[in-house]
Amino acid sequence: MKLKLIVLSTAVTVLTSIAAQAQVVGVNKRCETDSLNVSQATGRNNWAKACGVISPRTHDFYVTDDYGRPRARPIYPTFIKGWDHTQGWIAPTTANASCNVPAGYFPNVTCQASCYTPDQKLLFAEGELAIFDAFTRKVSKIVTLDDDASLDNITYTVRDLKAYSESLVEVVHDILVVKTKSGGSLKVTPNHPLLLSTGQMRNAEDIQIGDSLIAESGEFDEITAIEEIEFFGKVYNVEPNSNGEHEVILNGQIVVAQGFLSGSMYYQNTGFNHVNKYLLRDTLPDDLI
Structure with missing residues (x-):
């Protein structure tokens, strides 16, 4: 299903799935503590495998x-007491560390990143x-x-959602409020990837006033202010399902937010190596070259 859209008035993973709208959507949790x-995540995984905490397949x-292929940012287990997310144990990050795990603690969740405040609006089907x-x-x-x-032909499609992510607990988050010339505003964590008018995917913390975001219509909207605030609560993200035959389709991991x-949480984790690259560079209009 292809859509030509016009502007509208617009890291811990729980290994479970929830049925919704006849589609199974994964639910991810984000750990802050x-x-x-x-390097540390790799060490944690090697320790967990050596101690029999996770299987070789996991x-x-x-x-x-x-x-x-190696993940740019590995997933790794974290420990909580039963299902009490407020009680955690920081496991070793070296393979030869002691295998002793405090009583009552289990690797019930695995870590990932996520980054919108709960009020931010995304475009769903x-x-x-x-x-x-x-x-x-x-x-x-x-x-x-x-x-x-x-860049010169912004078109859209509808995809299944592979997963949501949600913070494990409510904590204070550093948030960047990115404001644009048109009056637009977007609240994200510093490591959240945004697509610039150059076709480059860049983390919010590396974006500067004068850069331009790409609006849903394809128009470029200059950034006029970037404010730092603190937000207490949980943050969220999404990962669409854009798996191709041999690799993830990168365009399929670009959503419309505010x-x-x-970028989706794919660019913060498995696809982190694509951040700072020019994803749409080959199709830059002549007047931008």
């Missing part, structure tokens, strides 16, 4: 993507919805860029 870098899933409302209802169809979309083209 056990955030690891790539270890392979955590460190490689659907196509057998049924229209614009606050991400918290869509998450609560487990809405299963979302609008993304079409496979063949380019009326602007924005």
Whole structure:
């Protein structure tokens, strides 16, 4: 299904699935108190495998993507006491560490990233919805860029949602409020990827005043202010299902948030290596070259 849209008035993973609208949508949780870098996450996985906490098959899933390639940001287990998300134990990050796990703690969740405040509106198949409302209802169809979309031909398609993500607990988050010349506004965490008018995917913390976001219509909208605020609560994100035969279709991981083209949580995790690249560079209009 292809749509030509006009402007509308517009990291912990729980390994469960929830049926919604005849579509199974994964539910991911985001941990803030056990955030690891790539080296630490790799060490955690190696420790968990060596200690029998996870199986070799699970270890392979955590460190490689659907196509057998190393994940740019590995998934890794974190420990909580039963299902009390407020009680956590920080497990080792080296393979040769002790295998002793405190009584009552289990690797019930695995870590990932996520980054919209709950009031931010994304474009789903049924229209614009606050991400918290869509998450609560487990809405299963979302609008993304079409496979063949380019900077001078912004077109869209509807895809299944592979997963939502939600913070594990309410904490204080650093949030960037990005404001544009047209009056638009977008609230995201600093590591949230946004698509610029150059065709480059860039984290919000690396965007500057004077850069331009891409509006839903394809128009460029100059950034006039970037404000830093604190937000107490949970943050959310989505990951569409855009798996191709041999690799993920990158356009399928670009959604519409608050009326602007924005990267999914794929670009914060498995597809992190695509951040700062020019995803649509080959189709730049002549007047931008």
